[in-house]
Amino acid sequence: MARIELKNLRKEWGGAIAVAGIDLAIEDGAFVAVLGPSGCGKSTTLMMLAGIYRPTSGDITFDGARVNDVEARGRNVGIVFQSYALYPNMTVLENVMFPLRFKTIERTEAERRSREVATLVRIDGLLDRRPGQLSGGQQQRVALARALVKRPHLLLLDEPLSNLDAGLRLTMRTEIRRIQRELGVTTILVTHDQVEATTMADRVVVMNSGRVEQQGTAEDLYERPATLFVASFVGSPPINLFDGHAAGGMLSVNEARLPLADPVQGAVVLGLRPESLRVNGSGDSGRTISRISAVEPMGREVLYTADSAFGVIRFLEAGAEPRHRESDDVPLGFPPASALLFDKDSGRRLDARVAA
Amino acid sequence: MAADNLVAARGAQARPDWPALARRAWRRRFTGQSMLLAFLVVVSAPIVLPYFWMVVIAFTARTGGVASDVLWTACAVIAPAVLIYSIVHMSVPAPRLRLAAGLVLLAIAGALLAALIGERLHLDNFRFLTRANFVEEIRSKATSGAQFPSVWNAFFNSLLLAVSQTVIILTVSSLAGYYISRFAFRGRSVFLQGMLVLHAFPAMTLIIPIFLMLHWIGLLDTIVGVMLVLAAIELPFYVFVMKGFFDGVPWDIEMSAMTDGATRRQAFRLVVLPQVRFGLIAVAVFAFIRAWEEYIFVRTFLIENKNWVMSLYLFWVSDDVMGVDYGIVAAVAVFYVLPSFLLYVFCQKYLTQMTIGGIKG
Amino acid sequence: MPVFARAQLRRQRINFALFLGPALVLLFLFFVAPIVIDLFLAFTDMGRTLAVGKFTLENFERMFTRDTRLLGALGVTFIFVLATLGIFNVTFALLLALVTTAVPPRLGAFFRAVWLLPRMSPSVVYALLWLWVADPNERGLLNQIVMHVFDMPPIDLRNNHPLLVIILANGFIGASLGMLIFTSAIRSIPEHLFHAARVDGAGSLAIVRYITLPALRWPISYMTIHQTLSLLVSFEYILLITGGGPFYDTTVFSLYAYRRAFESGEYAYGAALSLILVVIGVLAALALWRLMDMKQLLQQPRIEVH
Numbered sequence A: 001m002a003r004i005e006l007k008n009l010r011k012e013w014g015g016a017i018a019v020a021g022i023d024l025a026i027e028d029g030a031f032v033a034v035l036g037p038s039g040c041g042k043s044t045t046l047m048m049l050a051g052i053y054r055p056t057s058g059d060i061t062f063d064g065a066r067v068n069d070v071e072a073r074g075r076n077v078g079i080v081f082q083s084y085a086l087y088p089n090m091t092v093l094e095n096v097m098f099p100l101r102f103k104t105i106e107r108t109e110a111e112r113r114s115r116e117v118a119t120l121v122r123i124d125g126l127l128d129r130r131p132g133q134l135s136g137g138q139q140q141r142v143a144l145a146r147a148l149v150k151r152p153h154l155l156l157l158d159e160p161l162s163n164l165d166a167g168l169r170l171t172m173r174t175e176i177r178r179i180q181r182e183l184g185v186t187t188i189l190v191t192h193d194q195v196e197a198t199t200m201a202d203r204v205v206v207m208n209s210g211r212v213e214q215q216g217t218a219e220d221l222y223e224r225p226a227t228l229f230v231a232s233f234v235g236s237p238p239i240n241l242f243d244g245h246a247a248g249g250m251l252s253v254n255e256a257r258l259p260l261a262d263p264v265q266g267a268v269v270l271g272l273r274p275e276s277l278r279v280n281g282s283g284d285s286g287r288t289i290s291r292i293s294a295v296e297p298m299g300r301e302v303l304y305t306a307d308s309a310f311g312v313i314r315f316l317e318a319g320a321e322p323r324h325r326e327s328d329d330v331p332l333g334f335p336p337a338s339a340l341l342f343d344k345d346s347g348r349r350l351d352a353r354v355a356a
Numbered sequence B: 001m002a003a004d005n006l007v008a009a010r011g012a013q014a015r016p017d018w019p020a021l022a023r024r025a026w027r028r029r030f031t032g033q034s035m036l037l038a039f040l041v042v043v044s045a046p047i048v049l050p051y052f053w054m055v056v057i058a059f060t061a062r063t064g065g066v067a068s069d070v071l072w073t074a075c076a077v078i079a080p081a082v083l084i085y086s087i088v089h090m091s092v093p094a095p096r097l098r099l100a101a102g103l104v105l106l107a108i109a110g111a112l113l114a115a116l117i118g119e120r121l122h123l124d125n126f127r128f129l130t131r132a133n134f135v136e137e138i139r140s141k142a143t144s145g146a147q148f149p150s151v152w153n154a155f156f157n158s159l160l161l162a163v164s165q166t167v168i169i170l171t172v173s174s175l176a177g178y179y180i181s182r183f184a185f186r187g188r189s190v191f192l193q194g195m196l197v198l199h200a201f202p203a204m205t206l207i208i209p210i211f212l213m214l215h216w217i218g219l220l221d222t223i224v225g226v227m228l229v230l231a232a233i234e235l236p237f238y239v240f241v242m243k244g245f246f247d248g249v250p251w252d253i254e255m256s257a258m259t260d261g262a263t264r265r266q267a268f269r270l271v272v273l274p275q276v277r278f279g280l281i282a283v284a285v286f287a288f289i290r291a292w293e294e295y296i297f298v299r300t301f302l303i304e305n306k307n308w309v310m311s312l313y314l315f316w317v318s319d320d321v322m323g324v325d326y327g328i329v330a331a332v333a334v335f336y337v338l339p340s341f342l343l344y345v346f347c348q349k350y351l352t353q354m355t356i357g358g359i360k361g
Numbered sequence C: 001m002p003v004f005a006r007a008q009l010r011r012q013r014i015n016f017a018l019f020l021g022p023a024l025v026l027l028f029l030f031f032v033a034p035i036v037i038d039l040f041l042a043f044t045d046m047g048r049t050l051a052v053g054k055f056t057l058e059n060f061e062r063m064f065t066r067d068t069r070l071l072g073a074l075g076v077t078f079i080f081v082l083a084t085l086g087i088f089n090v091t092f093a094l095l096l097a098l099v100t101t102a103v104p105p106r107l108g109a110f111f112r113a114v115w116l117l118p119r120m121s122p123s124v125v126y127a128l129l130w131l132w133v134a135d136p137n138e139r140g141l142l143n144q145i146v147m148h149v150f151d152m153p154p155i156d157l158r159n160n161h162p163l164l165v166i167i168l169a170n171g172f173i174g175a176s177l178g179m180l181i182f183t184s185a186i187r188s189i190p191e192h193l194f195h196a197a198r199v200d201g202a203g204s205l206a207i208v209r210y211i212t213l214p215a216l217r218w219p220i221s222y223m224t225i226h227q228t229l230s231l232l233v234s235f236e237y238i239l240l241i242t243g244g245g246p247f248y249d250t251t252v253f254s255l256y257a258y259r260r261a262f263e264s265g266e267y268a269y270g271a272a273l274s275l276i277l278v279v280i281g282v283l284a285a286l287a288l289w290r291l292m293d294m295k296q297l298l299q300q301p302r303i304e305v306h
């Protein structure tokens, strides 16, 4: 069990910056998800936590003690690699027992503990097989067992579910969550799937090009994104973004003009979530007549694309059956509180709101 | 419940002493790396030292003796310089500083060497380059053996042999390698397996029948004969190397060349060959070095001294004057090594790409 | 037959001749024909005159019953191959590959380059270096060290320990090939396995034991057979350094066959001796062949027209 802290952590690969200064604190027993696009430095950060890569600068502390110079073998960290990294020449049981070889534990005790963990992740029927004879989901659970068997201070999961089919992914999500709760081990999950991040973790850290963009609960990220990047990365279908200009209490976006509740000047980006847009909503701002250009039923909701005064806009309506058809003209608006305003230059969200 | 056990056990676990662990890690890394380096230096010294000794003899020895003090003086200057530089290199991360330290050390070592052994160096031993009858000068005419040809004669014979053998191997192995990599034909797998057996088959065992064959065909004691034999016996190996390179070329570019209207021969020449140019360079360099160094076959198949290649020339020089004049033998050896050494140093990055593909992993 | 198919067949024949023809001719001339000739020679009495007098089994009779020197040659061969292979070509090669991959990459590459130097330099030069190292007088490199550092009398390696000299000389060259093959095999082990093992608490030795060595099983068997074969037949350095001597002390089997043919002029007897090596060569090559990944090698071509 450990409280983990990263202080201005950097990693460069011969001049190329993979991680550009991360500050992060993770409470003992917390489950944190790291979310970000491919190549943003998620795996590199995990590898530094595990002691495989050495930070270029900055500190990693476990329970307040600096561990930068502690080798991987001394850190007592469990890790499930993106590719599982099971030892091909060993059976499942040998794989799970491997970390205990290097502790002063008797063989019978080691085997008992390994079987126990195997039961926990439900691979007790596969112990004599080799990794080559396992399915992706089984391999992943073997990797998880191997990470857990040494009772780590810290559990690192690097996109553990990316190779699984949708059904298995759902099961494994709940299973990992359950195991983490039961053991209470501090856990960091890396993923680029936002649903995975928001459903499994207590807290989500969004990374982009080697930096932390924002951290908080799923709700924070969705409703109060700190930056344009977070706003566009979180939420599906993605948020509608429009370039606009604010002057004299009014925001102009293409042909549309919106009154502002707070004083803002200059280039501004307006963000509208597809699910906050409504047809004929009472008390809505920015109501414009929009012509629907595409209708995509998505099961329990319908995604529309329309030409509005703001530009091309996408919005969602609940219900399996489409209520509008192509070329229909609909009065489209949104609750004023749901509109997000960003400074165009810095990309940071503005506190300002659209007036009713 | 299993999980309860795990949790309960964790409560008893002591908090690790992180600073102690960090110190231990540092100590371990330091001793580990130093031991590995020491090992490498110690086992590599027996290789480096003789080469260095050869160079020292070539540039300092005079008829009748060698200057071993020069060798040890030079070592006494160079070894500490290298040691100091490695320490600097390990402890200073900035490339500029490293370079500066390297240059300073180089200057100091150079100055020391010049002062200590500078006047012992001379080029007299290289007089074989201009004087064909140096052997007679060293030994009296009565004792000297065969009439020596000019070294340039042997040099150009070697060059002719190595270049033409390289050209043959390059052409034949890339054609065959491409064919077995990319064409479907009846008997392909039989042919491949046959080649595989041949590539491991030791051609040296066939030296007697090949000698007789050359004798019967009338190619014994000709450069052409040796060239053909050398090219042929190494061929299966190079065919496999080339096949490996061709296997690595994506099919798409060939298919798209063919949809653009090229025939397969054109696709091979215009699209595929340029893709494997590094492979071709590797094979060429390797084949050249091999032919340049060949000894057994040329010794067996070449007799007259006008046909001597460099290996035979060096062999007979050392045979004739070794006991009397180390210097000139070493000088010939340096002259002979130089081309393959330079090729090796400058083309190393290509050579390392060669693999005898297909070993089970 | 449709015109297209006929043209296709014609092109196929031309391609075959064009691409594979030269290789087939060379291979036939200098591999297949010599094997047949060797087989034929072994049963003749060809001597210095290079003329065949009669067909006879005498060579084999001599080999198995009368040639006392042959037994000695076999013993020398056995020791030479076993020691060189066991100490250098496999064990030391493995050690070098492990160590050079464990130090920083540039340094590792440098030391591998140093070890490849003997293989890349001409054999006559390499042999010459050994002559200078083992020179029995005080000018020999070894003796300079022995006499001045250890204060011992000069030693004459070449005369007193000739086998040791040829084992060392061949070993220093032989180690480099294994080193290269093992290095590339180590490189092809997925890096995350090493990472996982380190996180699991394995030290360097445990990583070698549990991760690296299991992945090197095939390359090691391959190298063992390959190098046995190549040591069995190569006598170049022996011929250059000791000439097979003193007397017959370092005359291995293959050198014995060579000396019989080219020194004594007993071509037929030499051919008969070689025939045994040819048989061993074919057998070992077949064994190696089983170690190769045939599936990958025989992958079917994907363009079917010619």
Ligand SMILES: Nc1ncnc2c1ncn2[C@@H]1O[C@H](COP(=O)(O)OP(=O)(O)OP(=O)(O)O)[C@@H](O)[C@H]1O
Residues within 6 Å of the ligand: A013, A016, A017, A018, A036, A037, A038, A039, A040, A041, A042, A043, A044, A045, A192
């Ligand atoms: N060993 C390495 N050498 C050089 N560059 C590296 C190395 N490992 C990672 N990088 C670079 O560092 C950056 C971050 O890589 P990282 O693997 O951390 O990304 P990631 O967020 O895990 O991406 P993904 O979601 O695709 O796994 C990338 O630009 C990558 O190219």
Ligand SMILES: [Mg+2]
Residues within 6 Å of the ligand: A042, A043, A044, A082, A158
């Ligand atoms: Mg990753």
